[in-house]
Amino acid sequence: MSPTIYMTIYIPGDSGALALGAEKVAKATAKELAERGIAAKIVRNGSRGAYFLEPMVEVETTEGRRAYGPVKAADVKGLFDAGFLTGGQHRLALGDPEDIPFIAKQTRLTFARCGITDPVSLEDYEAHGGLDGLRKAVAMAPLDIVKQVTESGLRGRGGAGFPTGIKWKTVLDTTADRKYIVCNADEGDSATFADRMIMEGDPFVLIEGMTIAGIATGATKGFVYIRSEYPHAVATMNKAVEVARKAGVLGATVLGSPNAFDIEIRVGAGAYVCGEETSLLNSLEGKRGVVRAKPPLPAIQGLFGKPTVINNVISLASVPIIMDKGAVFYKDFGMGRSRGTIPIQIAGNVKHGGLFEIAFGLSLGEIVDEIGGGTRSGRPVKAVQVGGPLGAYFPRELFDTPFDYEEFAKRDGLIGHAGITVFDDTADMLKQARFAMEFCAIESCGKCTPCRIGSTRGMEVIDRLAAGIEPEKSLALVTDLCNTMKFGSLCALGGFTPYPVMSAITHFPEDFKPAPARVAAE
Amino acid sequence: MSLQPASTEIAARTAAVISTMKDLEGPLLPILHGVQEEFGYVPQEALLVIADALNLSRAEVHGVATFYHDYRKQPAGRHVLKLCQAEACQSMGSDAIAAKVKQALGIGFHETARDNSVTLEPVYCLGLCACAPSAMLDGQVIGRLDDEAIDEIVAEVRR
Numbered sequence: 001m002s003p004t005i006y007m008t009i010y011i012p013g014d015s016g017a018l019a020l021g022a023e024k025v026a027k028a029t030a031k032e033l034a035e036r037g038i039a040a041k042i043v044r045n046g047s048r049g050a051y052f053l054e055p056m057v058e059v060e061t062t063e064g065r066r067a068y069g070p071v072k073a074a075d076v077k078g079l080f081d082a083g084f085l086t087g088g089q090h091r092l093a094l095g096d097p098e099d100i101p102f103i104a105k106q107t108r109l110t111f112a113r114c115g116i117t118d119p120v121s122l123e124d125y126e127a128h129g130g131l132d133g134l135r136k137a138v139a140m141a142p143l144d145i146v147k148q149v150t151e152s153g154l155r156g157r158g159g160a161g162f163p164t165g166i167k168w169k170t171v172l173d174t175t176a177d178r179k180y181i182v183c184n185a186d187e188g189d190s191a192t193f194a195d196r197m198i199m200e201g202d203p204f205v206l207i208e209g210m211t212i213a214g215i216a217t218g219a220t221k222g223f224v225y226i227r228s229e230y231p232h233a234v235a236t237m238n239k240a241v242e243v244a245r246k247a248g249v250l251g252a253t254v255l256g257s258p259n260a261f262d263i264e265i266r267v268g269a270g271a272y273v274c275g276e277e278t279s280l281l282n283s284l285e286g287k288r289g290v291v292r293a294k295p296p297l298p299a300i301q302g303l304f305g306k307p308t309v310i311n312n313v314i315s316l317a318s319v320p321i322i323m324d325k326g327a328v329f330y331k332d333f334g335m336g337r338s339r340g341t342i343p344i345q346i347a348g349n350v351k352h353g354g355l356f357e358i359a360f361g362l363s364l365g366e367i368v369d370e371i372g373g374g375t376r377s378g379r380p381v382k383a384v385q386v387g388g389p390l391g392a393y394f395p396r397e398l399f400d401t402p403f404d405y406e407e408f409a410k411r412d413g414l415i416g417h418a419g420i421t422v423f424d425d426t427a428d429m430l431k432q433a434r435f436a437m438e439f440c441a442i443e444s445c446g447k448c449t450p451c452r453i454g455s456t457r458g459m460e461v462i463d464r465l466a467a468g469i470e471p472e473k474s475l476a477l478v479t480d481l482c483n484t485m486k487f488g489s490l491c492a493l494g495g496f497t498p499y500p501v502m503s504a505i506t507h508f509p510e511d512f513k514p515a516p517a518r519v520a521a522e
Numbered sequence: 523m524s525l526q527p528a529s530t531e532i533a534a535r536t537a538a539v540i541s542t543m544k545d546l547e548g549p550l551l552p553i554l555h556g557v558q559e560e561f562g563y564v565p566q567e568a569l570l571v572i573a574d575a576l577n578l579s580r581a582e583v584h585g586v587a588t589f590y591h592d593y594r595k596q597p598a599g600r601h602v603l604k605l606c607q608a609e610a611c612q613s614m615g616s617d618a619i620a621a622k623v624k625q626a627l628g629i630g631f632h633e634t635a636r637d638n639s640v641t642l643e644p645v646y647c648l649g650l651c652a653c654a655p656s657a658m659l660d661g662q663v664i665g666r667l668d669d670e671a672i673d674e675i676v677a678e679v680r681r
Contacts, residue, residue, distance in 0.1 A: 019650045019665030051652035190608030193649040221547075228555075228592055229648050231661055269551060269590030272646060286550030286576075288589040304547065346652065348613035353652030376614070385609055389646075419651065423613045435612070439646065445589075 007085055010058040010065075012115065013044030014200050015232040016193065022055035024073035029057070032080045040085065046201015048115030049355030050102045058097055061087040067097040102352055102371065107333060109341045110318045111357045114201035120239045122247050125204040131249065133323030137212045138257040145216035146172055149319060151327035153339030157194075158184055158275075158312030159387065159416040159492070161338075161405045164319075167309060170299035171217040174307040179219035181210050181261075182284065182303055182310040185226040185233070186268050186275040189388025191347040191419030195313035197355055199226065199233035202317075203240035204249075207263060209316035211254055212323055213309050214261040222263040223303070224313075225280055228270055237265045272443035276491045277310045279445055290445045291491045312417070314343060333359035338404040346372045348385075348421035365399030368422055379424035383508065385432075387416025389439050390496035392503035393429065412503060414496070429508035434462040436500040440493060450485045451494025457481060458501065468514035475505070475512065529567040535560055536568040540575045550576060550586055554593055563594035598641040599634040601679040603627075604658040607644040610651035619655050619667050620644070626676045640679040 011026045012018075026042060033040055047054060056069030057079070066087040068079060075092060082090040094100055108114075117124040125131070137145050150165025171179060183206065187195040198206055210222045226234050241263050244250045252260045271289045274280045278292035281303050302308025318340065322330045331339045338360035344367055346353050351373035368374070368384055375381055383393045392413035394401065401411050408415045423432075437458035444451045458481055465474045482498035489495040505512055527535070539556040543549050550572070557568050564587050573583045587593045605620050624630055627642060634641040650656035653665030659675055 015648075015663045016650055016653055016665065019648075019653055019656060019663040054653070187649060188647055190647045191610045191651045192647075193651055196649040229645060229658075232663075264546075266551070267555060268592075269555070270592035271590050283551060284548050286548040286586065288585050290589075348610040348651065348654060350652075355652075389609060419610075421610045421613055421651070427613065432609070432612075435609070439608075443646075 007038070007040035008043055008060040009040055009085070010043050010045045010060075012047045012055060013119070013232070014047035014054075014115075014197060015230070016051050016197075017047050017054040017056070018232070020051075020054050020070065021072060025055050025057065025071050025076060028073040028076035032076055036080065038085070043118045045117065046114045046119050047197060048097060048103055049111070049197060050100060050352070051354040052352050053094065053100070053102075056094070056097070057084075059085050059087065061085075063087060065097055067094040067100065068092040069094055102354065102356070105371070106357050107341050107359055108357050109321050109330070109333070110205070110314060111198070111202070111343060111355065112321070113205065114197055117202065119201055119203055119236055120243055122204060122243050122249070125202075129324065130204055130320075131208060131255070133320030134208045134212055134249070134255060137215055137323050138255050138259060142172055142216050142218060145212065145323070148327045149216070149322060152322045152330040153327075153334070153337070154315060154318055154322060154330065155338070155405065156312055157314035157318070157342070157417065159189075159414065161415075164311060164315050167299055167311070168213065168217050170297065171219065171307045171309050174300050176307050178221070178304075178306050179217055180303045180306055180308040181213045181217070181219045181222040182281065182308055183210055183222065183224040183313055183316055184275065184277060184280055184310055185224050185230075185313045186280060187230070187313070187417065188227060188272040188275045189390070189417050189419055191385070191421040192345050192388055192417040193347075193419075194343040194345055194355055194417065196230050196233050198313055198317050199230070200236050203237050204244065205317045205320055206237075206313055207240060207244050207249065209319035210263060211250065211261045212319050213311065213316060215254065215257075215259045217307075217309055219307075219309065220260045220262070222261065223266055223284055224263060225266050225268060225274070225284055227268040227274075234265060234267055241265060271445075272439075273445045273491075273493055276493060278491070281308065281310065288445070290447045291493075293490060314417075335359075335361035335402065336404050336406055338406070342403065342415070342418050344403065345417075345419040346422070347419060349375045349377055349424050350422040351376050360402075360404050362403050363399065364394060364401045364403065364420075365396075367403065367420060368399065372420075372422060375422060375424040377424045377426075379426065381422055382425040382427050383423045383429065383432075383504075385421040385423070385500060386419070387414045387499075388419050389436060390414075390492055390499055391416050391419075392499040393432065393507060394503070395507040397507075412499070412506075414499065429504040429511040430462065430466055433501045433504040434459055434466070436497050436504075437462060440497040444493060448488070448490040448494060450488035451490070451497070454481055454485045454489075454494065455497060458485075458497075462501075465512060471512075471514045479505070527561070532561070532565050532567040533571050536565075536571040537575070540572060544575060550578075550583070551590075554587055554590075558593055562597040566595075599638045601640040601660055602643065603640055603675065603679065604643045604645040604648070606646070606648050606650070606654070606656045608647040608651075610647075611655040614654040616655040619672065622669070622672055623676070626672065627679070
């Protein structure tokens with residue numbers, strides 16, 4: 001009877017939005033709808049990634065979607081009074097969400113649907129271009145799929161940047177009675193939340209990417225290993241897998257083709273090191289998450305000794321668009337050997353924190369100052385850590401570094417999983433360096449000596465530095481220790497812990513001066 | 523005040539958990555999660571039953587159960603509060619937040635309040651890095667922690 005019957009209100013169910021009160025907003029909205037007798041559907045979408053505007057509520061109007069944010073539960077009544085369901089004016093009105101500068105400036109390929117669709121509605125997914133990549137893949141020869149992924153230039157988004165297509169080729173070429181696709185969703189690096197956002201906001205894109213990987217390599221079983229700190233992602237992925245099975249996207253005949261593929265969701269148990277691929281495989285097998293020596297490569301002897309593709313969430317979630325739009329389309333974005341787009345996660349002490357997907361090549365300064373808008377505290381930026389707890393600290397002098405795997409390596413850094421933590425001028429870099437060692441000591445799997453023992457000795461030496469005990473000797477010692485850890489560790493945990501430590505020492509020497517001088521300087 | 527079940531009961535309930543997951547590929551972690559969900563911790567007595575069922579040595583199961591931070595040796599308090607202590611939260615003052623919470627609850631990290639109301643734990647990243655500092659109370663995520671939010675959390679766990 002009323003035209004309002006088809007109204008749709010989008011209130012994110014993403015855990016970042018939930019952390020800022022989205023659940024209370026949803027409850028208040030449902031209550032207002034009931035009290036006012038308005039029939040409207042509340043969709044719990046993912047987040048568009050502009051966390052400084054979350055919880056961002058959107059309504060579907062005749063002129064398209066209109067956004068309001070950040071909305072508190074207390075604002076809901078006022079929004080209804082202002083007629084927000086038809087795009088009414090309100091102090092929280094943001095207009096068309098696609099026109100919000102933080103969102104408008106992005107190139108969303110992997111995150112095209114994230115925050116827009118109902119995460120667990122397969123119809124919604126298909127209406128927004130979902131499954132087009134898989135449909136093309138089921139009609140192709142495995143080798144042609146692998147070729148297309150290789151030609152796209154896609155490199156592992158987990159941090160190592162290894163070409164995804166080459167990994168797949170090795171698995172395709174290895175004969176075995178059983179092969180696996182393992183998705184590394186153990187996103188433990190601080191400042192990273194891209195994997196979480198995809199799993200909570202567009203889980204089908206990951207399922208589609210994994211299924212394509214299965215068809216391309218001859219694998220029939222996939223595992224998604226999600227860290228236990230992400231209960232919402234686990235719940236959404238489980239639901240999506242169930243929906244995909246019922247719809248025949250997963251199962252004995254993928255989309256009616258002769259290919260079989262199924263996915264199982266597994267939950268980690270709080271070990272950071274399990275983000276390292278070989279310890280993740282051990283963990284999946286039910287063992288201690290201890291790193292394996294390579295070779296053999298997981299592509300040849302991986303999970304349960306079988307050929308295994310192990311890729312990060314974002315790598316796999318980028319595959320459907322490559323299959324749909326072609327290798328050239330994807331490759332056209334980016335710079336140098338870093339092709340396509342990268343979801344940059346801007347975090348920490350920053351005004352406009354969130355996920356920003358864009359082609360490679362933006363400078364660090366543009367990301368921090370222009371997109372991030374500087375610090376949240378309003379104080380000057382002192383340092384930014386790029387690439388999580390194993391990434392280097394960059395001072396303002398290096399803000400001209402373009403976001404590119406090789407360019408960051410040239411400056412003794414890494415882009416890792418593309419998380420950036422901003423620190424203002426109150427940060428104490430000696431403390432940050434000590435934390436890097438401490439974190440390594442807490443999370444070391446214990447297999448190799450440089451990591452297991454080096455991290456603890458590193459903490460002690462930095463403590464001596466802080467206390468002003470033989471500062472020159474201590475500094476030389478920590479440098480030597482970092483060298484040993486870098487070249488002597490089995491995996492990136494021990495091997496990369498020197499990045500934050502040494503970058504802090506190199507770029508912020510004033511913070512490592514003996515204690516009396518530091519006091520005098522203040 | 524020990525409400526821990528008797529060992530025969532533990533064995534029976536553990537066996538029930540195992541029976542639902544035994545056929546998984548690599549079932550040990552899911553089983554340990556299941557056991558922890560059942561009891562609130564992983565009892566020593568359960569390890570024997572698991573080892574038997576999976577044809578593993580008790581040492582192997584013990585090794586796995588103790589490797590991972592998530593598996594508890596004792597039951598936690600009625601509430602579990604996890605405070606993120608990783609870099610993004612550090613940049614927004616998680617150290618000071620932790621100090622305040624410890625003071626208010628009268629316990630440190632990895633400790634349970636004497637009245638068993640709450641267990642306090644550090645966590646290294648909840649993926650809420652754009653709304654730091656963050657915490658998780660009994661699975662509920664909380665972002666942009668401030669004094670007001672701490673007061674609410676403390677009141678909630680004391681209730």
